[in-house]
Every structure is written in C-alpha cells, then in structure tokens.
Amino acid sequence: MPRGREHRLPRLVHRRPRGASAASPARRGPAGGRVARRRPIHRAPALGRRAAAVHRLDLERDARPRDDADRPAPGRAAAAERARVRLPAAPAPRRRLPVARAHRAARAGGPPRGPVARRDRRRPRAPRRVLGRDRPLTRARPPPRRHVGGRPAPRLPLRPAPRDERGAPRPGRRPPRLARPAHGASVRRRLGRAGATSSHPRRRHVRRAPALRARRGEPARGRRTGMERPFTHALWYLALTGADLESDAVLDRAITHGSGCYLHDRSGKRYLDARSGLWNVSLGYGNERIIRAMTEQMARLPAGQIVRHDQPTEIALDYAERLVALLPEHLEHVRLLTTGSQGAEGAIFLSRFVRRAHGEPERTEVLAFRDGYHGTGGLATHLSGEPWMHEVEAPLVPGVHHVEQWNLDALRKAVERVGPERLTAFILEPILGTDIQPAPPGYFGFGRAGSFAETVRLGLRPDMLILSKGITSGYAPLSAIATTRAILDQALDAEVPFPHGSTADGHPVSVAAAMAVLDELEDGRILQNAVDRGEELKERANALRDDLPLIWDVRGRGMMIGVELRDADGEPIPDETMTALKLAARDAGVLLSISNTTVIFTPPLVISSEECEQLVSVLESCVRPIADQGRVLAARD
CATH class of the missing domain: 3.40.640.10 (Type I PLP-dependent aspartate aminotransferase-like (Major domain))
Structure with a gap:
C-alpha cells in the first residue's frame, strides 16, 4: 500500500439470498460462520497490476458453484477469508451501477439518468424520411479523412498557388483548394517523396508535404525544377535528338498554357502559334x-x-x-x-x-x-x-x-x-x-x-x-x-x-x-475570317517578293498558306538553312512549320489582322539575313 495515501478496505455486509425472507435462516459457510459478501465500491483507487489480477482470480473462484467435496478445509477457508479481507477491491464494471440507476429512475417515472442514459441520448438516430422522398432530409456526414498512425493525414494542395514572374503570390486570388487523400491510397505516394523530413520521429513512413516554392525564371541546369524527381529526359517526344540529351534546356521551352492564338512556355516567353499545334487547334486555345x-x-x-x-x-x-x-x-x-x-x-x-x-x-x-x-x-x-x-x-x-x-x-x-x-x-x-x-x-x-x-x-x-x-x-x-x-x-x-x-x-x-x-x-463568321485572313497573309507575303527574291512562291487557301523559298538559281534552300530559319522565328516569338523548302502558315481560324502582320514581319526578319548572305556569296563568286 502506498505511503501517505489513505485506502479504504471493502465493507463486509450480510446479504440475504434472493427469494429468502428476513426470518429464514442465513446460509452458513464451511466453517459455520456467515458468508461475507463484498459490495463493490464504484471507482476504487487504482492498484498494482499484480494485486488486481489476484483479486479478479479470487472473485472468479467464488463465483463458480462448489460441491462439499470441493470446499476447502475450515482452517484454509479462514485463511482465505482473511486474505480476501486484506486485498483491496477492484473497480466494478461501469455498466452495472449506471444501468441499475437508469432502471430505477425509469420505474420511478422520471427521465433516465446516468452515463448510459446520456450515451443513449447521444446515439445517432436514423434520418427522418418523408413519404414520396427517397433521400433523407438530413445531410449525411462526410466520410472521415484517412488517418495515419492515429492522426489525420495532412491535406495537400491540388495545384500551387498562382504566382507572378518574380515568384511572389498574386494578390486577390483564393488559396489553392485542398485535396483529401484517397481511401486506400499509398501513404508514401500521396504524402511525401524521398528526402522529405518525417512528420514524426517514430513514424518514418509518414512524410511532410513539400513546401511550395516560387518558380524560377533562370534556365534549368540540373536542378529539380519543381518536379518530384530530377530531370532525366524520360519523355521520348518525336523531335528528341541526341544533342537534347546532353542538357535540360527543353525544360524552359516546355509549353505550359495557351490563350487565343498564343502559347506560353515555362520560362514565361510568349509565342504566336502559326502552326495551330499540328494544324488541329483551329479555334485557338481556351475556347x-x-x-x-x-x-x-x-x-x-x-x-x-x-x-x-x-x-x-x-x-x-x-x-x-x-x-x-x-x-x-x-x-x-x-x-x-x-x-x-x-x-x-x-x-x-x-x-x-x-x-x-x-x-x-x-x-x-x-x-x-x-x-x-x-x-x-x-x-x-x-x-x-x-x-x-x-x-x-x-x-x-x-x-x-x-x-x-x-x-x-x-x-x-x-x-x-x-x-x-x-x-x-x-x-x-x-x-x-x-x-x-x-x-x-x-x-x-x-x-x-x-x-x-x-x-x-x-x-x-x-x-x-x-x-x-x-x-x-x-x-x-x-x-x-x-x-x-x-x-x-x-x-x-x-x-x-x-x-x-x-x-x-x-x-x-x-x-x-x-x-x-x-x-x-454555325454562324459562318469564323469560316469567313479564315478566308479573309488567308488572303491577307498571301498579299503580305507576296509584297515581300520584290525585296526578297528567296520567296519563290506563295500558295494556299484559307488558313493553309505555303511560302516556298529558293535561291537565285532556283535551287532549293538547304535543310540546315530551313532549320535555322525555324529556330530564328521561334526566338522571335513565332512558331512555324517547315516542309522541305516551304514555310507553312496554319494559324488558328480566329487569327486577327494584327497577328497576321506580326507573322509576316517575323518571316521577313528571318528570311532577310539568308538573302543577304546569298548576295554576299554571289558577289564573291
């Protein structure tokens, strides 16, 4: 028994058997004395494990019916009785006393009382239904979030918060929506990545969500680039070359979004898409x-x-x-x-x-x-x-x-x-x-x-x-x-x-x-715009032929225009020169298609007159150096 703490021993009371009157003789024990029964005291103080275990075994032994042959000798019974008196009482099951109290209150006509009655009142009831309705009037509670290690799993943003070119959050925008981890999803895949710090020292399988970082504008040089893994050129796109595998420059020119006739790459550069993807984005981006x-x-x-x-x-x-x-x-x-x-x-x-x-x-x-x-x-x-x-x-x-x-x-x-x-x-x-x-x-x-x-x-x-x-x-x-x-x-x-x-x-x-x-x-306005802007493109391109003899022919209809280039002798332009022209146009903010010695214009049908002017202006700026170089070579000969 711990020092400094007063402990009450269980009281011994005489209890009549059920159905016996007060005048009936009391049942005698093996030693001739009265059988003492304990009344359990609710919420007894906590005891050691060993004492409580011994007490429970003792109670179970008393609860079993015994024959006379099984009963211990009088001396041993007295010793056991004294041992039982010395042992402290274990707490009784919580259900016994509150249930009896609730039943007594119900028999007396009053409302049920006690912990069990309060628990029953808190128990959720079936939703009320109205005749003719298949769904309950009350809204069902949303399913709980998946718990990991006894704690709710952290929610992750579906997408990073919008930021400006410098990486600062844009004002006036709502925070990113939070996603709930899918039921049964892998904790490692949903919550973390290799190298992230553990959210709890004892739960190494749970990872903290990576912090959102501002997107950088400088070229990618072996950095993680905001991706989950280091860049390894896993995507085999059709134009991939062996030289592209030596650097990660493709990251900065990767297309991220588009609007109208324009596309934007990862570095923030904007392009006039004069090829409509692969001739298929006829109504532009973001319709x-x-x-x-x-x-x-x-x-x-x-x-x-x-x-x-x-x-x-x-x-x-x-x-x-x-x-x-x-x-x-x-x-x-x-x-x-x-x-x-x-x-x-x-x-x-x-x-x-x-x-x-x-x-x-x-x-x-x-x-x-x-x-x-x-x-x-x-x-x-x-x-x-x-x-x-x-x-x-x-x-x-x-x-x-x-x-x-x-x-x-x-x-x-x-x-x-x-x-x-x-x-x-x-x-x-x-x-x-x-x-x-x-x-x-x-x-x-x-x-x-x-x-x-x-x-x-x-x-x-x-x-x-x-x-x-x-x-x-x-x-x-x-x-x-x-x-x-x-x-x-x-x-x-x-x-x-x-x-x-x-x-x-x-x-x-x-x-x-x-x-x-x-x-x-349906109304025909976009189709008519394709015809009008196509004629405008051909007129503007033909106007360059007097000053740029490399423009050999301009042909097509609607938004399918081809500008064929040849040298002064009528020979096709080399493939290397056509590729250099295409890259120069991209640096100038226009995406073109080339086929053999023909520059192809297939912009969206919704292109405007100003965008047609920009397209032809970039073509002129890219063709003119080639023409000047041809004149220099002809003068040397």
Whole structure:
C-alpha cells in the first residue's frame, strides 16, 4: 500500500439470498460462520497490476458453484477469508451501477439518468424520411479523412498557388483548394517523396508535404525544377535528338498554357502559334464553349464506346445526325473513330471489306498522290506520299501505288497499269498537306480551307469523306468517316460486322467537343475570317517578293498558306538553312512549320489582322539575313 495515501478496505455486509425472507435462516459457510459478501465500491483507487489480477482470480473462484467435496478445509477457508479481507477491491464494471440507476429512475417515472442514459441520448438516430422522398432530409456526414498512425493525414494542395514572374503570390486570388487523400491510397505516394523530413520521429513512413516554392525564371541546369524527381529526359517526344540529351534546356521551352492564338512556355516567353499545334487547334486555345461542353459531359458520362454492343452513347447519335446535315446529301452515315490515320486506314479497309463481301476479293489495290499526307501506321504510312518515311519504315503494306500529284495523264496511266479490275479506291487531299499544294483550277480540311470540307465547296461526290484534326479543334482526339447508304447496305449484308475500330472511338467527351465546334462554326463568321485572313497573309507575303527574291512562291487557301523559298538559281534552300530559319522565328516569338523548302502558315481560324502582320514581319526578319548572305556569296563568286 502506498505511503501517505489513505485506502479504504471493502465493507463486509450480510446479504440475504434472493427469494429468502428476513426470518429464514442465513446460509452458513464451511466453517459455520456467515458468508461475507463484498459490495463493490464504484471507482476504487487504482492498484498494482499484480494485486488486481489476484483479486479478479479470487472473485472468479467464488463465483463458480462448489460441491462439499470441493470446499476447502475450515482452517484454509479462514485463511482465505482473511486474505480476501486484506486485498483491496477492484473497480466494478461501469455498466452495472449506471444501468441499475437508469432502471430505477425509469420505474420511478422520471427521465433516465446516468452515463448510459446520456450515451443513449447521444446515439445517432436514423434520418427522418418523408413519404414520396427517397433521400433523407438530413445531410449525411462526410466520410472521415484517412488517418495515419492515429492522426489525420495532412491535406495537400491540388495545384500551387498562382504566382507572378518574380515568384511572389498574386494578390486577390483564393488559396489553392485542398485535396483529401484517397481511401486506400499509398501513404508514401500521396504524402511525401524521398528526402522529405518525417512528420514524426517514430513514424518514418509518414512524410511532410513539400513546401511550395516560387518558380524560377533562370534556365534549368540540373536542378529539380519543381518536379518530384530530377530531370532525366524520360519523355521520348518525336523531335528528341541526341544533342537534347546532353542538357535540360527543353525544360524552359516546355509549353505550359495557351490563350487565343498564343502559347506560353515555362520560362514565361510568349509565342504566336502559326502552326495551330499540328494544324488541329483551329479555334485557338481556351475556347470557353468547348471547355464547358467537355466539362459538363465529363460529369454526365465520362466514358463510353460505340465499337461493340448495341447501346451507343446518346451524344454520339445526336452528333452524327447534326454532322450529316452539313455534308453533301449523298453522305448519310458517319463512322466515328479516334485519329486521322485511323480514318484513312479505315476507309481503305472498308472499301476492301465491301469488295470481298460481294465477290470481288481481287480488288485490293489503292492509288494515292505523291506529297499527300494520310498519317502514319501500318497502312497510313504507305498511303502518305513521302519517300523518306517509306525508306525508314520498310517493308510497307503492299497494294499502294503513288502517282504524280495533279497529273491527269499520269493518273490514267496508273489505272491502266494496275488494272481497273484490281483497284478498290483512290485517296487524295483537295489541298496536299506536304508543301501545301492545292488542286489547280479546273481540277477538281475541316474548316481549314474556309468551309466544313473542301470537297463540299468544290461540289464533289466522294464515296467516303474523312474528317479529322479540326473536328474537335484539337481539344480531344476524334475522326470520322462519312459514307453513302449504298456502302452501308453492302457492309451490313456481309456475314460479319466490319471489324475495324478501337476502344476510344467516338469517346463522349471528344464528341462533346465536336458538338461545341459545330456551334462555333454555325454562324459562318469564323469560316469567313479564315478566308479573309488567308488572303491577307498571301498579299503580305507576296509584297515581300520584290525585296526578297528567296520567296519563290506563295500558295494556299484559307488558313493553309505555303511560302516556298529558293535561291537565285532556283535551287532549293538547304535543310540546315530551313532549320535555322525555324529556330530564328521561334526566338522571335513565332512558331512555324517547315516542309522541305516551304514555310507553312496554319494559324488558328480566329487569327486577327494584327497577328497576321506580326507573322509576316517575323518571316521577313528571318528570311532577310539568308538573302543577304546569298548576295554576299554571289558577289564573291
């Protein structure tokens, strides 16, 4: 017993058995004396572990029924009785006394009292429901945050707070929204990175969230650059070269955001995008109508498929009806795909599928123009008339024959050489993508040329029409094959469905973007702006030809303009010089495309007259040093 602390021994009381009267004789123990029972005292002072354990064992031994043979001898019983008196009492279970107190209060007619009654009053009740409603009137509590090591996991910002060029927080902006750790997510992945300090010395698996740092403007030289890991050139983008692997300069010219016709890189430099990404961002960056349509569709139905089963998405059905209403009347059906390359290949496969289904399996050969571009892939690479691609990706899919572009005599000879009975299709672009070569007068892109499709403007009746790139303004991948009712009937008469497609074909979010593009182009103002600004670009570029003889030709229609450069002798400009011109334009704030010796202008359809002036001005400043160098070399000769 601890010193300096008074301890009460349990009281011994005489208790009658249940059902016995006061006159009935008391039950005698083995020694002939009365059996003493303890009344437990609530909230007895804490004792040592050993004393409490002995006391519990003693109580359990007394609680078991005993026969006379099991009872100890009188001397031992007296010693045990004295031992029990010496041991302090253990605290009784909390439930006994409060429950009895609550029951006594209930029998007396008063409200229940005690800890149990208070606990019952705090117990949450089922939400009230009203007839005709399926949801409760009370709002359910949000699920608790994931706890790690007994403490709530810290919340991390979804994105860094907006900052200005110097790295200071921008005034008047709300703080970044906090994200809750996903249920079951890895603590190490969600909360920390290698090298971060532990939030608790005994919990080394929990890491503190990294502090937000201001973005630096100086070039990247081996620093962490705000990323989770040191930069290692993990991304293999198409233009990556061996020289790029020696430095991390690509970090500063990495594109971060865009608005209108302009893009911004990581260092803060702004560029006029005269190539519209890859000719596909036809409505510029940050179009609110497209973004809103995609966001709403993402919340309504973020995924869907039209390749298998008989339940296409509703938005795909609506879009097909709206699209065919804008195309020539004979194109009544649309097959939605993902990319332009897939659309080109799908059109050829569909042609061969229909021929085979109707007893013409030998008709598999295809004709295409040189300098035409139909994408890359198993068949699309061979359809594209670019010899350098054929050399590096050989062997190619057989059955494709290229013809000199816009040469009717060469086309007739090719038909005779291959044989009409073996041909299945002839694929071409109204404006050849390579070097921008439009069809000559009298010969015979989605809005790029100033109309929904150049074939519509020219009044042609193709059996199949392939739409891609600007169909969603580049905001999401989508392509389409529009075809006739006759081809559809022939395909449906086959023994099996047409086996071409992929999982993401006709993705509902992409289709929502395409619907918004139709809304933007519906009134015709953007298409007319493409025609007007295209004529302005050609006029401004032609005005430079008198002073800059390197400008050999200016051609194109709408927002597809090509400026061909040649030297004084009419020879093509070397590839190294064209690459230097492209980089000089980028340093001047304009992003250009080049193809062989042609500078290509494919800006967004929403470009303004001031931006056209800036574009031609940068072209002049980049071409003039090349022309002056050519004059110096000619004078030396």
